[in-house]
Structures are given as structure tokens and as C-alpha cells.
Amino acid sequence: MLTAIVTVETTENQQDLIINRPTSGLSLQGRISVPGDKSISHRALMFGAIAQGETQIQGLLLGEDPRSTASCFRALGAEISELNTELVQVKGIGLGQLQEPVDVLNAGNSGTTIRLMLGLLASHPERFFAVTGDSSLRSRPMSRVVKPLQQMGAAIWGRQESTLAPLAIQGQNLNPIHYNSPIASAQVKSCILLAGLMTEGKTTVTEPALSRDHSERMLKAFGAELSVDPETNSVTISGPAQLHGQKVIVPGDISSAAFWLVAGAIVPGSELLIENVGVNPTRTGILEALAMMGANIQLENERTVAGEPVADLRVRSSSLNSCTIAGDLIPRMIDEIPILAVAAVFAQGTTVIRDAAELRVKESDRITTMATQLNRMGASVTELPDGLEITGGTSLTGTDVDSYTDHRITMSLAIAALNATGTTTIHGAEAAAISYPNFIPTLKQLCSQS
Ligand code: S3P
Numbered sequence: 001m002l003t004a005i006v007t008v009e010t011t012e013n014q015q016d017l018i019i020n021r022p023t024s025g026l027s028l029q030g031r032i033s034v035p036g037d038k039s040i041s042h043r044a045l046m047f048g049a050i051a052q053g054e055t056q057i058q059g060l061l062l063g064e065d066p067r068s069t070a071s072c073f074r075a076l077g078a079e080i081s082e083l084n085t086e087l088v089q090v091k092g093i094g095l096g097q098l099q100e101p102v103d104v105l106n107a108g109n110s111g112t113t114i115r116l117m118l119g120l121l122a123s124h125p126e127r128f129f130a131v132t133g134d135s136s137l138r139s140r141p142m143s144r145v146v147k148p149l150q151q152m153g154a155a156i157w158g159r160q161e162s163t164l165a166p167l168a169i170q171g172q173n174l175n176p177i178h179y180n181s182p183i184a185s186a187q188v189k190s191c192i193l194l195a196g197l198m199t200e201g202k203t204t205v206t207e208p209a210l211s212r213d214h215s216e217r218m219l220k221a222f223g224a225e226l227s228v229d230p231e232t233n234s235v236t237i238s239g240p241a242q243l244h245g246q247k248v249i250v251p252g253d254i255s256s257a258a259f260w261l262v263a264g265a266i267v268p269g270s271e272l273l274i275e276n277v278g279v280n281p282t283r284t285g286i287l288e289a290l291a292m293m294g295a296n297i298q299l300e301n302e303r304t305v306a307g308e309p310v311a312d313l314r315v316r317s318s319s320l321n322s323c324t325i326a327g328d329l330i331p332r333m334i335d336e337i338p339i340l341a342v343a344a345v346f347a348q349g350t351t352v353i354r355d356a357a358e359l360r361v362k363e364s365d366r367i368t369t370m371a372t373q374l375n376r377m378g379a380s381v382t383e384l385p386d387g388l389e390i391t392g393g394t395s396l397t398g399t400d401v402d403s404y405t406d407h408r409i410t411m412s413l414a415i416a417a418l419n420a421t422g423t424t425t426i427h428g429a430e431a432a433a434i435s436y437p438n439f440i441p442t443l444k445q446l447c448s449q450s
Contacts, residue, residue, distance in 0.1 A: 004019060004020060004021045004022060004026050004418060004447040005018075005019075005020040005447070006018070006019055006020075006440070006443055006444045006447050006448075007020075008429065008440060013430075014427060014428055014430065015428070015429045015430040016425050016426065016427055016429060017410070017414060017425070017426040017429035017432075017440060018423060018424070018425050018426075019398070019414060019417035019418065019420075019423070019424045019425075019426075019443075019447075020398070020422070020423045020424075021398070021417065021418060021419070021420060021421065021422070021423075021424075023421065026267060026418065026447070027267055027268060027269035027270045027317070028260075028263055028264055028267050028270040028271075028272055028418075028446045028447075029270065029271055029272070029446075030272060030273070030445075030446060031272075031273045031275060032260060032272065032273070032274055032275070032442055032445075032446070033252055033274070033275045033276055034252040034253055034256040034257045034260070034274060034276075034277065034436070035061045035062065035063065035085075035252065035253060035256055035435075035436055035437065035438060036059040036060050036061035036062075036085065036250035036251070036252065036253060037061065037214075037250055037251055037252065037253040037254070037255075037278050037308075038061050038063060038065055038066065038112070038253055038255065038435050039112065039186070039212055039214050040214050040218070040248070040250045040251070040278070040308065041057075041060050041061040041063075041065075041066040041069075041250055042065070042066055042069045042110070042112045042113060042116065043116075043190075043214055043215055043218050044057045044060065044090075044218070044248040044250060045057070045060075045066060045069045045070050045073060045080065045088075045090060046069060046073060046116060046117070046120070046194075047218055047219065047222050047243060047246075048078070048080075048090030048092055048245060048246075048248075049073040049076065049078035049080070049090055049092060049093065049098075050078075050092060050093070050094070050095050050097075050098065050120065050197075050243060051090075051092035051094070051095075051222055051223075051243035051244055051245045051246070052092055052094045052095075052242065052243065052244055052245065053092055053244055053245035054089055054090065054091055054092065054245045055089070055090040055092060055245040055246055055247070055248065056087055056088070056089055056090075056245075056246075056247045056248070057087070057088040057089075057090065057247075057248045057250065058085075058086065058087060058247070058248070058249045058250065059085055059249055059250035059251070059252075060083060060084075060085060060088050060250055061250065061253065061435065062083055062084070062085060062437055063433060063434055063435045063436065063437055064108060064109060064110075064433050064434045064437075065108065065109060065110040065112065065113065065434050065435060066083070067083060067108075068106065068107050068108035068109070068110045068113045069107075069110065069112075069113045069117075070083055071106070072105045072106070072107060072113060072117060072131075073090075075101040075102075075103065075105055076098040076099055076101055076105070077093050077097065077098060077099035078090060078091065078092065078093055079091035090245070092243070092245050095197060095198060095240065095241065095242065095243060096124065096198055096240075098120060098121070098124050098127070099127075100127040100128055100129065101129065104130040104131065104132050104166065105117070105129060105130065105131045105132070106131075106132055106133065107131060107132070107133040107137060107165075108133055108134055108137070109133065109134050109136055109137055109363060109407075109434050110133070110137065110434075111137065111140055111187055111362075111363075112187055112190075113133075114131055114133055114137060114142070114165060115142070115144075115145045115187040115188070115190075115191045116187065116190050116191055116194055116215075117131065118131065118142075118145050118146070118149065118156070118167070118169065118191055119145070119149065119190070119191035119192060119193070119194035119195035119196075120194050120195070120197075120198075121169045121171060122149045122152070122154035122155075122156060122169055122171060122172065122174065122195055123152075123154075123171065123172070123173075123174050123194075123195045123197070123198035123199060124171035124198070125171050125172055125173050126171060127170075127171040128168070128169070128170055128171070129168070129169045129171070130166060130167070130168050130169070131165060131166065131167050131169070132165050132166035132167075133165050136363050136364065136405065136406075137165060138164060138165050138166070139164065140164075140165075140361055140362075141163060141164075141361055142158065142162070142163055142164055142165055142167060143162070143163040144181075144183065144185065144187075144188050145187070145188055145191040145192075146158070146162050146163065146167070148177065148179045148181070148188070148191075148192050149174075149191070149192070149195055150162075151177050151179065152174040152175055152176070152177050152192075152195055152199065152203075153172050153173070153174045153175050154169070154172055154174060154195070155169065155170040155171075155172055156168070156169050156170075173199075173200075174195055174198070174199045175199065175201070176196060176199050176200070176201035176202055176203040176204075176239070177192075177203060177204075178203075178204040178205075178206070179192055179203075179204065179205050179206070180206050181205060181206065181207045181208070182208070183207070183208070183358065184207045184208050184209040184210065184211045184233075184328075184330075184331035185207070185211055185331075185358070186211035186212040186213075186214070186215065186331075188205070188207075189205045189207055189211060189215065189235065190215040192205045193205060193215055193216075193219065193226070193235060193237045194215075196237040196238075196239050197219075197224065197237060197239050197240070197241045197243075198239055198240055198241075199239040199240070200239055200240060201238070201239065202236050202237070202238050202239075203236065203237050203239065204234055204235065204236040204237075205234065205235050206232055206233060206234040207233045207234075208233070209233065209327070209328040209330075209331050210230075210233050210282055210328070210331065210332070211282065211331045212280065212282040212283055212331075212332075213228075213280070213282045214280070214282075214308075216228055216235055217280075217307050217308065218246075218248070218307070219237070219241075219243070221246055221306075221307050222243040222244060222245075222246055223241070223242060223243055223244045224237060224238075224241040224243060225237070225238040225241060226238075247306065248306055249305050249306040251276060251277065251278035251305055251308050251310045252274070252275070252276045252277045252278060252310075253277075253278065253435070253436075254277050254278050254279065254280075254283050254284065254286065254287075254336075255283075255335045255336060255408075255435065256435060256436045256439075257274045257277045257313060258286045258335075258336040258339045258340075259339055259411045259412070259414075259415050259436075259439070260272050260274050260315070260442075260446075261274070261286065261287075261290060261295070261297060261313060261315050262290070262339045262340070262342055262343045262415055263415045263418055263446075264315035264316065264317060265290065265295040265296070265297070265315055265317055265318060265320060265343060266317065266320070266342070266343060266346040266415075266418075266419050267317060267418050267419060268317050269317060270315070270316065270317040271314070271315070271316045271317070272314070272315050272446075273300075273312060273313070273314050274312065274313045274314075274315070275312045276310060276312065277310065277311060277312065277313050278308050278309070278310055279299065279302070279309045279310060279311045279313075280308055280309055281309070281332075282331075282332055283332060283333075284332065284333075285325075285329045285330070285331075285332030285333025285336065286333045286336035286339075286340065287299075287313075288329065288332075288333075289323060289325050289329065289333060289336075289340055290340075290343065292323040292325075293320045293321055293322070293323050293343060293344075293347055293351075294318055294319065294320050294321050294347075295315065295318060295320060295343070296315065296316040296317070296318040297313060297314065297315045298313070298314045299311040299312070299313060300312045300313075300314055319348070320343060320344075320346060320347035320348070320392070321347055321348050321349055322344060322347050322348065322349030322350050322351040322352075322390075322392055323344075323347075323351055324351070324352045324353075324354075325340070325351075325352075325353050325354075326352075326353070326354035326355045326356075326387075327354075327355055330353075330355045330356050330358075331358075334356070334358060334359070335362075335408060337353060337356055337359055337366065337370075337388075338359075338366050338369075338370050338408045338409055338412040339408070339411070339412045339415060340353070341353070341370045341374065341381065341388055341390055341412070342374070342412050342413075342415050342416045344388075344390035344392055345374060345379045345381070345390060345392055345394070345396065345416065346392060346393075346419055347392040347393075348392055348393055349391075349392060349393075350389060350390065350391045350392070351388075351389070351390045351392065352384075352387065352388075352389050353384075353387035353388045353389075353390075354384065354386055354387045355386055355387065356386055356387045356388075357385065357386040357387075359387075362406070362408075363404075363405075363406040363407065363408070363409075363431075363434070364404035364405070364406035364409060366406065366408070366409065367383050367384070367386075367387065367388060368383060369402075369404045369406060369409050370388065370409065370412065371383045371388060373401040373402060373409065373413055374390075374396075374413075374416060376399050376400075376401055377396040377397060377398070377399055377401065377413075377416060377417075377420055377424065378394055378395065378396045378397045378420075379394055379396060379416075380394050395420075395421065396416060396417075396419060396420035396421070397420055397421050397422055398417060398420045398421060398422035398423045398424035398425075399422075399424060399425075400424075400425045400427065401413050401424065401425070401426050401427070402426075402427050402428060403426055403427060403428035403429060403431050404428065405428045405430075405431045406431055407431045407432050407433070407434035407435050407436065408435070409431075410426055410428065410429050410431045410432045410439075411432055411436060411439055413426050414426060414429075414439075414443060418447075
């Protein structure tokens with residue numbers, strides 16, 4: 001069998017990932033594991049910081065995003081040990097005890113860090129906080145959390161009528177609300193629930209479709225009084241709450257596994273076993289979408305670990321058909337749509353993705369970035385206002401493409417390159433470290449084994 005040559009060139013502050021595929025014979029084989037779930041890692045650090053007693057975290061994601069959360073919460077007074085995958089200890093300072101930091105809190109590239117943290121900061125009376133992030137985060141909408149927090153009585157100021165970071169927050173005693181969120185967003189839901197932790201009374205969030213429920217599961221495990229109404233997609237938290245430190249075991253991130261699921265499906269002759277992947281039903285839309293396309297994916301060794309469902313995922317290559325994805329499925333696979341677009345390029349027929357306008361306000365405008373970069377490689381992708389239309393079956397040719405410093409775009413394009421003839425160069429590939437620091441070494445390992 002032939003190997004694909006994967007190299008990295010570092011120039012000043014930027015990395016180029018260069019993938020040179022052999023003309024034929026590449027297949028991916030083996031058993032791999034993916035890093036810890038990003039959403040669960042953020043929450044374990046944050047909830048540990050505001051709980052009483054010690055929280056122990058096993059399997060934390062060592063990506064840039066959780067590092068941003070850890071540094072913000074250290075600045076807010078929590079003692080967090082050095083980050084590693086074996087064991088991170090968080091000495092909680094107790095609810096309502098976050099300290100006024102001496103400097104601006106920097107959430108880096110991480111929407112989850114800034115939005116969830118805002119709920120906590122806004123509900124800490126008599127303390128003043130300033131929060132910011134990198135250029136991508138400073139262009140992402142904050143009104144989705146600022147508005148409901150202001151309805152609770154929060155005092156928040158920022159650029160463009162408090163819709164963009166940097167933001168300044170004067171903590172207040174807040175009032176409980178019932179918030180009908182216009183978007184299905186776990187970041188919005190979690191922000192309000194966290195503000196509700198410190199707020200006397202019942203705070204409820206209703207969302208139009210169910211988004212990931214890691215906050216609900218983990219807040220309950222930490223001792224919060226929280227109820228869920230699945231009929232109306234509503235969650236209610238009773239404040240003031242008391243959280244107690246827990247042991248958290250972070251499963252592998254299905255959003256990272258998705259790259260290998262698609263790689264295994266589209267590279268002929270491949271078989272990959274991805275071990276220890278979180279398969280929380282609010283995150284498994286990608287499995288359903290790939291099944292609709294005819295992918296051969298099996299869940300093995302299904303189990304529950306620390307309150308989260310986990311399985312090993314086996315993928316074998318197969319021919320794929322197009323599919324249509326829209327509606328309630330979208331929030332359950334929002335981060336996997338870029339890699340699903342890659343699968344669609346190699347499927348027969350036209351795949352239509354709708355109801356996914358949220359992609360326009362992620363780390364990059366993922367509708368435009370995926371359409372333009374895949375088309376540079378020879379794909380047939382049309383942008384829709386709220387999604388993509390992808391006609392599969394065209395062959396891709398390696399060329400220069402840009403990650404727009406978006407981690408999921410980098411990794412999606414790298415998987416597309418495995419099925420493109422010639423050499424693909426992805427500029428800005430250092431972005432992969434946001435959620436998957438070992439992505440390039442794992443890609444190299446799989447390509448050199450084949
Ligand atoms: C996340 C929620 C999602 C997702 C993000 C992580 C979370 O964002 O895109 O990567 O951890 O709550 P939205 O909730 O805004 O859709």
C-alpha cells in the first residue's frame with residue numbers, strides 16, 4: 001500500500017499543512033483515540049472553580065480553548081493545577097466567591113468560555129470585570145447572551161451597543177426570568193442557567209430545539225436543583241444553589257472523532273476504530289447524517305462513564321449517497337457540518353444543508369469558508385443563506401487553501417485533501433490546536449501506516 005506524505009512548514013506565526021496524496025492505494029487503518037470533549041472540559045473547569053471542595057478531572061482536552069477557560073478562572077481566584085490528561089485538580093472557591101481580577105479576562109478564540117463566564121460574572125454583585133478575546137471572538141455576536149442577562153438586571157457595556165467584546169460587567173443581584181431563546185444554543189442556555197445559580201428563585205430557558213445538554217447533566221451531578229421539560233425543551237434552575245466538587249471523566253470528543261469517521265468512510269479500503277467517544281444523544285446528529293448517506297459506522301462497547309454515554313466507533317469505507325439535513329438535527333451536529341460537507345463532496349447526488357445560519361457566526365463564517373475552499377479544490381458547492389448545496393461526485397485536485405484560522409475548517413480541508421489528487425497546502429493549520437492539538441500527528445501516523 002502507498003502512503004500519503006504529510007508535512008508541516010512553519011513560517012513566522014503561521015503553519016502550513018501540506019498533504020501529498022499518492023495517485024492510488026491510500027487507505028487508513030488502525031485504532032485511534034481522540035482528545036477529551038471540548039464542551040465537557042470547559043464545564044468541568046468552570047463548575048469545579050465555583051463549587052465547594054475539590055474537583056478532579058480526568059481526560060481534559062489540552063486544546064487552546066480549555067486553556068483559555070483555565071486561565072480566566074485562575075485570574076478569578078480558583079486554584080487549578082497544571083493541565084494534563086491524567087488528573088487536573090480544581091480547588092473550588094464556592095458560589096459567589098469569584099474575585100475581581102486585576103486585568104482583563106481573555107477568552108482567546110473560545111465562544112464557550114466568554115459566553116458561559118458572562119453568566120457567572122454578571123451575577124457577582126459589587127465586582128467589576130472586563131472580558132475580551134481574539135479578533136475572531138471580538139467579531140462574534142454577544143447580544144445573544146447580553147440581552148437575556150440585561151433582562152435579569154445585568155449591567156454590561158461593550159462595543160456597538162454592547163453586542164461585541166470587549167465587554168465590561170458590573171456584577172449585580174439578578175432577577176429570575178423565563179427566557180424563550182430564539183436560537184438553539186447551548187452557550188446561551190448555559191449562560192442563563194449559570195446566572196440563575198446565584199439568583200434567588202427559578203430561572204428557566206426554553207429553546208426552539210434541543211442543544212447539547214452537558215451543562216444540565218453536570219450541574220445536576222454537582223448538586224444543583226435543576227429540572228428539564230423535554231416536551232418544551234425547557235430547563236429550570238433554582239437559585240441560590242450550592243455546588244460540590246466532583247470527579248469528572250471527560251469522554252473523547254465526537255466533534256474530533258467526526259474527522260476520522262468521514263476519512264474512514266471516503267478513503268477506499270479504510271477501517272478505523274475510534275475508541276472512547278462521547279455519544280450523548282444531543283451530539284450524535286453526525287452519526288445519523290452519515291448513516292443517511294450510507295456510511296458504514298458501528299457503535300461498539302456502549303457504556304456510561306460519569307453520567308455521559310460513551311462508545312467505540314468503527315468505520316469502514318463505503319460508497320455514499322447525498323442527503324438533506326435540516327431542522328432539529330442541525331443543533332445536534334452544528335460543529336460537524338464542515339466535515340459533513342466534505343463527505344457530501346464524495347457522495348453521489350446533491351446534498352442540501354438548511355437551517356444552519358448559525359454557521360455564519362462561528363470561529364469563521366463556515367458556510368462561506370467551506371464553499372470557497374472546497375470549490376478551489378474543484379468541488380461543486382453553492383452557498384445558501386442558511387446552509388450549503390453540494391453536488392457530489394466531482395474529483396478534487398490539491399491546491400492552496402486557507403483555514404481562516406478556524407480549527408474545524410483546517411481539519412475538514414485536511415480530510416478532503418486525502419481524496420484529492422496531488423498536493424494540498426492548508427494555510428493557518430496551527431488553528432487545529434484549538435480543539436485537537438494532536439490532529440496533525442494522528443494524521444501523519446495514519447497516513448504513514450497505510
Ligand atoms: C458549545 C456549543 C455550540 C458549539 C460550540 C460549543 C458549548 O455553540 O458550536 O463549539 O460548549 O456549549 P452554540 O451553543 O452557540 O451553538
